[in-house]
Amino acid sequence: MVFSRRDGVWAPQPAPMRRSRACAAAAAAAAVASVVGCLRPSAFSLPVRAAAGAGAAGAGPRQHLLGAAAAAAAAAPGSASKLSARGSGGGVGAAGLALASVAVAAASAGRRRAAAMRARGGDEEESGWTGALKWSALSGEVPLVMDSIAVAKVLPHRYPFLLVDKVIELEPGKRAVGVKCITANEPQFTGHFPDKPIMPGVLQVEALAQLFGLVCLQPPMTDGTGNPDFFFTGIDGVKFRKPVVPGDVLVMEATLEKFREKAGIAKASGRGYVDGKLAVEVKEMTFVILKEDK
Numbered sequence: 126m127v128f129s130r131r132d133g134v135w136a137p138q139p140a141p142m143r144r145s146r147a148c149a150a151a152a153a154a155a156a157v158a159s160v161v162g163c164l165r166p167s168a169f170s171l172p173v174r175a176a177a178g179a180g181a182a183g184a185g186p187r188q189h190l191l192g193a194a195a196a197a198a199a200a201a202p203g204s205a206s207k208l209s210a211r212g213s214g215g216g217v218g219a220a221g222l223a224l225a226s227v228a229v230a231a232a233s234a235g236r237r238r239a240a241a242m243r244a245r246g247g248d249e250e251e252s253g254w255t256g257a258l259k260w261s262a263l264s265g266e267v268p269l270v271m272d273s274i275a276v277a278k279v280l281p282h283r284y285p286f287l288l289v290d291k292v293i294e295l296e297p298g299k300r301a302v303g304v305k306c307i308t309a310n311e312p313q314f315t316g317h318f319p320d321k322p323i324m325p326g327v328l329q330v331e332a333l334a335q336l337f338g339l340v341c342l343q344p345p346m347t348d349g350t351g352n353p354d355f356f357f358t359g360i361d362g363v364k365f366r367k368p369v370v371p372g373d374v375l376v377m378e379a380t381l382e383k384f385r386e387k388a389g390i391a392k393a394s395g396r397g398y399v400d401g402k403l404a405v406e407v408k409e410m411t412f413v414i415l416k417e418d419k
Contacts (some may be wrong), residue, residue: 362408
């Protein structure tokens with residue numbers, strides 16, 4: 126049983142008072158941890174509110190905060206004599222008031238710091254904001270083998286029918302990976318369709334054919350001088366898996382399957398992906414390469 130001195134008389138301390146002081150001590154420990162360990166303000170304010178709710182009826186949060194500070198000060202080495210029986214009559218002493226002031230100041234500074242970070246957009250983790258730099262970095266490791274200028278030097282196509290923007294992987298005489306960025310200002314979307322623009326399937330297949338043209342019109346299949354004419358003569362096994370719309374990036378792959386050099390006939394397969402999902406696939410494309418007699 127715990128005794129306390131009140132009005133000059135020592136008497137047993139009631140259980141509710143012991144519980145209230147225990148809560149105050151717990152809140153004080155949280156306050157000290159907040160100041161010393163530089164925790165967030167919520168780590169301090171939640172225990173204090175809990176202690177205030179668990180205290181005796183009629184006592185406000187300020188009284189419980191001061192009581193918590195007094196308990197913490199009393200728990201510190203050498204401070205027990207300062208907060209003796211005379212401090213239990215309602216005053217918490219200079220040490221308790223000082224600790225309470227420091228805790229309140231730390232919580233207020235933390236709130237101001239968080240508000241300033243949100244105002245300048247620095248609190249990205251809590252708001253879920255990623256930012257342009259991180260999104261742009263996702264494509265930072267994508268190689269560039271041929272840009273649009275290099276592509277135009279090999280293919281005879283021009284706007285609005287040049288459908289390969291760049292090549293990011295090329296294995297000469299075998300296969301290539303190219304990119305077509307779909308934009309809303311392309312002329313086909315004026316009528317296909319006015320209220321729901323979708324890249325026509327025939328243009329998706331044409332883009333795959335042009336990509337394979339970059340394989341055929343360069344060494345070792347040809348001399349790379351632009352002398353041969355390259356024609357698309359047949360197609361088989363076409364499947365469209367998902368719509369391709371403005372804003373999409375169509376990543377295509379075309380692979381040589383057969384090549385009869387004397388006849389100038391090449392057969393290839395192709396696939397196109399959007400966001401890692403298959404959008405179009407062609408089982409077989411047939412091309413003829415006509416070389417002019419010099």
